[in-house]
Amino acid sequence: MHEWSIADSIVATLLQLVERGGISQPIKRVVIQVGKLVQIEKDILLFALRELSKNTPLERTEFVLKEEDTVFRCNNCGYTWSWDDVVKELEREIQDKDLRKAYLESMHMVPSMIYAFNKCPRCGSTDFEIIKGFDLSIEKIETQ
Amino acid sequence: MSLEYYRNLITSRFRDVNKVLMICSGKGGVGKTFVSTCLSQALRDRGLSVGLLDLDIHGFTTHRLLGLRNPPKILEEEHPVMVKGLFYLSPVVLVEERALPLRGLYKEKAVIDLLACVKWPRLDYLVIDMPPGFGDEVTIPMRYLRHKSCAVIVATRDALSLSVVSRLIEVLRSEKLRVAGVIFNFSNIFKLDLSLDVDVVGEIPLIECVERALSEGDSPYERCIEVREVFSKLAERIIHRAEC
Ligand SMILES: Nc1ncnc2c1ncn2[C@@H]1O[C@H](COP(=O)(O)OP(=O)(O)OP(=O)(O)O)[C@@H](O)[C@H]1O
Ligand SMILES: [Mg+2]
Numbered sequence A: 001m002h003e004w005s006i007a008d009s010i011v012a013t014l015l016q017l018v019e020r021g022g023i024s025q026p027i028k029r030v031v032i033q034v035g036k037l038v039q040i041e042k043d044i045l046l047f048a049l050r051e052l053s054k055n056t057p058l059e060r061t062e063f064v065l066k067e068e069d070t071v072f073r074c075n076n077c078g079y080t081w082s083w084d085d086v087v088k089e090l091e092r093e094i095q096d097k098d099l100r101k102a103y104l105e106s107m108h109m110v111p112s113m114i115y116a117f118n119k120c121p122r123c124g125s126t127d128f129e130i131i132k133g134f135d136l137s138i139e140k141i142e143t144q
Numbered sequence B: 001m002s003l004e005y006y007r008n009l010i011t012s013r014f015r016d017v018n019k020v021l022m023i024c025s026g027k028g029g030v031g032k033t034f035v036s037t038c039l040s041q042a043l044r045d046r047g048l049s050v051g052l053l054d055l056d057i058h059g060f061t062t063h064r065l066l067g068l069r070n071p072p073k074i075l076e077e078e079h080p081v082m083v084k085g086l087f088y089l090s091p092v093v094l095v096e097e098r099a100l101p102l103r104g105l106y107k108e109k110a111v112i113d114l115l116a117c118v119k120w121p122r123l124d125y126l127v128i129d130m131p132p133g134f135g136d137e138v139t140i141p142m143r144y145l146r147h148k149s150c151a152v153i154v155a156t157r158d159a160l161s162l163s164v165v166s167r168l169i170e171v172l173r174s175e176k177l178r179v180a181g182v183i184f185n186f187s188n189i190f191k192l193d194l195s196l197d198v199d200v201v202g203e204i205p206l207i208e209c210v211e212r213a214l215s216e217g218d219s220p221y222e223r224c225i226e227v228r229e230v231f232s233k234l235a236e237r238i239i240h241r242a243e244c
C-alpha cells in the first residue's frame, strides 16, 4: 500500500509545475489514469490527494481517478488477455492465500514483476506486451 | 508518470540515506556481488547503519552470498526487510527465485519502481549491487541519485579488462558520478599491470573458502576469516574515499 507516497509525489509535481510557471491559471481538474495491475486503493489515493492539497494552490483542484483494465498481448501467438484472467490463474495456481497476497502486493509495488507470475494462457510464452493499463499516469490537467 | 514525478518520489525515498555506493564493473563475473555483500557486512560490523539493494534484475544473487536460506517474501508497509543487520531489498523478496524475463520499457520501469518502492531509513551507506555494464540498472540510479553516490568499480587485471573498464569509467565520468576507485579481484591469478585513470582501493585474492561456504548455503563473510580480514581493510578505505 503506497497510495500516500504516490499522492505525495503527484501533489509535489503539480505544485512544481505551478511554481515554475508551467501553468499560469489555477488547476481546475486533474485526471489520473491507473491500470488495474497497479491495484490502487482508489479511495485512499483520492483522500490522500485531497489532504495533501490543503493549504496549497491545489486546494480547489478536483482529482478524478479513472481505472483502466490491463490488457496483455502475446508477441509469440497474438493471443490477448486481461487482468482478471491473471488473477484467476493465480488463484488456481497458488493455493496459499497469504502467498498469493504477497505476490499481488509485489505487483502493486513493482508492476513489472507481473513478468514473473504471468504467461500467455494459450502458448505459455512470457514474451508478451502490456498494451493497456500498465501504469499510473496523469491523463489531463484542466485549467479554468 | 513524468521524470519529475519519479524524481520527487525517489528523492523522498532516499532522503535519509547519507551515501550510495554503486558497485559496478565492465565485465560480468568479476566479483561485484561478492564485493557488495561482503562490503555491506564489513561496514555493518563497524557499527554503521547499512542498506543493500540488489538491482541485478535478471541475475539477483545477493541473498545467496548473504547465506539467506529463506529470504523474506513480503515487503511490510513500504519498508525494506531486515536481514542479518542489514536493510535489504532484492527482487528475491518480490518474486522469490522465479525468472524475470523483462525487456525494454518493462525493465526500465522495474528499475525505477525498485528505487521508488521502499523508504530507506537513516543509513550511513546504501550499497547497490549492479549487473555488469551500464544499462538501465546503472544509468537510472545515476539519474536520480548522482548527487549522493559514488561508484566502486570491480575488475580483474587481465588482457580484456582494460578496454571494458575504460569504457565504464568514461560513462561514469560523463555522467559526473564520483568514482571511489577500483578493486582488483582474483589478484593472485590475474596480474597484468593495467594503468587506469582511477585510484586502486584494494586487491582481493581468490579465497578458497568462499566456494565451500556457498556450496553449503553459508555466507562467505561469516564462514571465512580471510574474507572478513580483507573486507575490514577495504571498508576502511572505502569510508575514506567515498567522502570524495
Ligand atoms: N575473491 C574471491 N575468492 C573466491 N571466490 C570469489 C571471489 N570473488 C568472487 N568469487 C566467486 O566468484 C563467483 C562470481 O562472483 P560474483 O557473483 O560476485 O561476480 P559478479 O561480478 O557479481 O557476476 P555477475 O556479473 O554475473 O553479476 C561467485 O561464486 C563468487 O562467490
Ligand atoms: Mg553479480
Ligand SMILES: [Zn+2]
Residues within 6 Å of the ligand: A074, A075, A076, A077, A078, A079, A120, A121, A122, A123, A124, A125
Ligand atoms: Zn501466446
